[in-house]
Amino acid sequence: MSDHLLLMALFAAFVSVTFAALMRDDPREQLAFGARLFGGFVGAGLLLGWLLFPFPL
Amino acid sequence: MRATAAEQVHSSTNAYLMCAAAWLIPGAGHLWQGRTQKGIVFLVTLPLMFATGLWLEGRIFPFQLSEPLVALAAVADLGIGLPYFVAKMLGAGAGRVVALTYEYGNAFIIVAGLLNMLVVLDAFDTAHGRK
Numbered sequence: 001m002s003d004h005l006l007l008m009a010l011f012a013a014f015v016s017v018t019f020a021a022l023m024r025d026d027p028r029e030q031l032a033f034g035a036r037l038f039g040g041f042v043g044a045g046l047l048l049g050w051l052l053f054p055f056p057l
Numbered sequence: 058m059r060a061t062a063a064e065q066v067h068s069s070t071n072a073y074l075m076c077a078a079a080w081l082i083p084g085a086g087h088l089w090q091g092r093t094q095k096g097i098v099f100l101v102t103l104p105l106m107f108a109t110g111l112w113l114e115g116r117i118f119p120f121q122l123s124e125p126l127v128a129l130a131a132v133a134d135l136g137i138g139l140p141y142f143v144a145k146m147l148g149a150g151a152g153r154v155v156a157l158t159y160e161y162g163n164a165f166i167i168v169a170g171l172l173n174m175l176v177v178l179d180a181f182d183t184a185h186g187r188k
Contacts, residue, residue: 007113007161011168014106018172021098022179 012041072184079177081138086180099176104140107169111144115162116152130163136170 020034079086084099111117118130134150135141144150150166153159182188 004161007158010109011161011165014102014109014165015168015172017098017102018176021095021102022175027094 008045009042012038012045016041068184072181075184076177076181079180080136080173083138083140083173083176086177086184090180090183092183099173103137103169103173103176106165106172107137107140107144110162110165110167110169111149113158113162113165114153114156115150115159115164115166116154117141117144117150117166118163130167133167133170133174136172136174137166138173141170 016034016037019037020030024030024033075086075089078089082100083103084096084101086096087093087099088096117134118127120131121127152162156162179188
């Protein structure tokens with residue numbers, strides 16, 4: 001598996017699930033918080049990726 | 058009613074024992090405290106994240122004090138507890154530097170260990186009534 005976006009999303013999913021379980025007690029709140037975290041991680045990753053796009057390696 | 062000194066020592070010993078179990082088996086501290094849902098989430102998620110890191114050909118870093126960053130990564134790796142020793146026994150975690158997913162694998166392995174340390178601290182805080 002070498003799809004960078006998929007690996008980033010998988011990493012974000014693991015971290016989001018752990019933090020959601022750690023920081024919220026109610027399952028509904030965990031789901032909402034985890035979804036927000038996951039969206040934030042993936043969104044920030046995509047944004048940073050596009051911001052870095054014009055720069056050479 | 059205030060706890061006696063003997064009770065406090067006993068409860069403190071229990072908290073440290075619980076922390077050792079929580080470190081060794083991710084989620085065990087929460088299961089010990091009866092927080093089953095959280096315990097199961099950690100028990101599944103963290104070893105799976107560690108295993109994914111190994112599958113992505115990440116490396117379990119050695120304790121190399123001459124290379125401080127490598128030593129820090131080794132401490133983070135150790136944070137996952139029992140899966141670390143199982144992987145070591147099975148000869149996994151050698152890492153393949155030229156693999157495309159090598160750095161991803163390292164990130165998964167290191168972060169799984171660090172997250173388990175946070176989970177242990179959460180169990181410890183709860184045991185001391187701070188949460």
